[in-house]
Amino acid sequence: MTDPEVVVIGSGPAGACAAITAAQAGARVMIVERAALPRPKVCGCCLSDAGVAGLEAIGARDVLHEAVPIDAVRLATGTREASLPRTGGVALSREALDARLAAHARSYGVFVLERTSARVHADGTVTLASDPAAPLRPACTVVADGLGGASLVDIPGFQWRIEPRSRMGFGAMLPAGAVDCVRGEIRMHVAHAGYVGAVRLEDGSIDVAAAVRPEALRAAGGPAACARAWLGHAVLDPGALDAARWRGTPALTRRRACLAAPRILVTGDAAGYVEPFTGEGMGWAIATGAAAGRLAAAMRSAPDAWRAWPSQHRALVRVQRLRCRAIALTLRSPLLVTGAIACARAAPRALGAAAHAVGRRPSHAPRPAGAAA
Numbered sequence: 001m002t003d004p005e006v007v008v009i010g011s012g013p014a015g016a017c018a019a020i021t022a023a024q025a026g027a028r029v030m031i032v033e034r035a036a037l038p039r040p041k042v043c044g045c046c047l048s049d050a051g052v053a054g055l056e057a058i059g060a061r062d063v064l065h066e067a068v069p070i071d072a073v074r075l076a077t078g079t080r081e082a083s084l085p086r087t088g089g090v091a092l093s094r095e096a097l098d099a100r101l102a103a104h105a106r107s108y109g110v111f112v113l114e115r116t117s118a119r120v121h122a123d124g125t126v127t128l129a130s131d132p133a134a135p136l137r138p139a140c141t142v143v144a145d146g147l148g149g150a151s152l153v154d155i156p157g158f159q160w161r162i163e164p165r166s167r168m169g170f171g172a173m174l175p176a177g178a179v180d181c182v183r184g185e186i187r188m189h190v191a192h193a194g195y196v197g198a199v200r201l202e203d204g205s206i207d208v209a210a211a212v213r214p215e216a217l218r219a220a221g222g223p224a225a226c227a228r229a230w231l232g233h234a235v236l237d238p239g240a241l242d243a244a245r246w247r248g249t250p251a252l253t254r255r256r257a258c259l260a261a262p263r264i265l266v267t268g269d270a271a272g273y274v275e276p277f278t279g280e281g282m283g284w285a286i287a288t289g290a291a292a293g294r295l296a297a298a299m300r301s302a303p304d305a306w307r308a309w310p311s312q313h314r315a316l317v318r319v320q321r322l323r324c325r326a327i328a329l330t331l332r333s334p335l336l337v338t339g340a341i342a343c344a345r346a347a348p349r350a351l352g353a354a355a356h357a358v359g360r361r362p363s364h365a366p367r368p369a370g371a372a373a
Helices: 013-024 049-057 094-107 214-220 223-234 238-243 280-298 303-331 334-346 348-357
Strands: 006-009 029-032 072-077 080-085 111-113 118-120 126-128 131-136 140-143 160-162 168-174 185-191 194-200 206-212 247-251 254-256 264-266
Touching: 006 013, 006 118, 006 280, 013 029, 013 049, 013 094, 013 140, 013 280, 029 094, 049 280, 072 334, 080 334, 094 111, 140 280, 168 214, 168 223, 168 238, 185 223, 185 334, 194 223, 206 214, 206 223, 214 223, 223 238, 264 280, 264 303, 280 303, 303 334
Parallel strands: 006 029, 006 140, 029 111, 072 185, 140 264
Antiparallel strands: 072 080, 118 126, 126 131, 160 254, 168 206, 168 247, 185 194, 194 206
């Protein structure tokens, strides 16, 4: 494809959903992805109920086949723990999810260009590393290249604003049996320097992801040692943690100084991020990606429509991010988590209702008959 009307940079959930909705609106769409699909990725393996609803809304519910329904969150700190009921979310490996979303986009005629990086320029043109001499001139470029993306570095004004106390992330994929992780349950362990979560995926493997203060990670001796210490008695095979390929992220809590410009929209993690909690981030990536794709298609005939994007984006994520930030701040205090565990034991229904509220689908998005919880 040499003349796309919409270029999407990044094929994660936000980028793929943007491509799908833009193509559904009749646009010629190209996805540019710097990696090859399927790709290993340890973050974002849990989707909240809102994320599932977002996929249903764009006709992509089938990409979640074989996903593991989540029915509980086990919260632990030290030797104390409690299980909180939670319904509506699912767990699915990112290798499966991202590849299936790309295939779904292809079914709408989207051209997916893998193993290629892209740069966006101030005039709205896009150059590909494979052919920098032939710039693309789309009506809109949707930037969805995540926390580590570099497609906007040539344009002033799109710099990151990173929270000074932000934690970094790390994670790995572990073999089945490495951690005591019941199918359908997210295990969340909280320590003074951060927290680590584990969930069993569709093939039985265990996805482990954490948020940690960088200095604490160095003091612990690396990701494997840190995860072993925090997971404690839940670790069944310490050698599996030592042998795992651990991956890190830059500082997690951040936002862009600017989300839109003529012929440019920024969405997903590339627009901003708050420390993760059981699928919340995936929910807003899907929602904002789908909305960005629809707006990008509209910009073919209404070039100034980009001006609406900051307010649209804010309306989609503001409440969820405030809730997620509050939960993340709570998880920074083992004392507060200990109190929550005590409340869960004394009044399980009350705390269970609060757990259900996290990542719930919008009231205007009823669950289709027969859909898995």
